[in-house]
Amino acid sequence: MAAAHLRHHAWQLAGSWFPTGERTSFKGITPRRNFDVTAKSGGAFELTARYGVITIDDAAFPTYANPAGAARRANAWAAGVNWHLARDIKFVVNYERTTFTSGAATGNRAPETFVVARYQTAF
Secondary structure (H helix, E strand, O other): OOOOOOOOEEEEEEEEEOOOOOOOOOOOOOOOOOOEOOOOEOOEEEEEEEEEEEEOOHHHOOOOOOOOOOOOEEEEEEEEEEEEEEOOEEEEEEEEEEEEEOEEOOEEOOOEEEEEEEEEEOO
C-alpha cells in the first residue's frame, strides 16, 4: 500500500454587484422593493462572476491518479444572474466553463461547459 504527502493548490475569486442598488450581507439580500406586477416593481437583480484554479501535486501521478484520465490543472470561470423576487425567493442562472491541463491520453482533456438554472426559497 502506497502513502504520500500530497500538496494540491487552489484559489478562487468571486464577486457580485446589484445594479438595482441593494447591498449584500451575511443575513441575505432584501430587495428595496419586492417583485410586484401591479406596482411595477421588479425585485432585485444581482450579477455574479467567479474565477478559480486548482493544481494537483505532480507526485500524485501515476500512483494515485492516472495521467491519461486525470487533469493536473483546471481553470474555471463563471458568470450568472440572480433575480431576488423577495427576501426568501430567488431565481438563479449560471454559466461555467472549465479548461484542463492534461487529463487525456493525447494531451489536454476537453473543456467542459455547464449551464444551470434554479428556483430557491427560504435561503
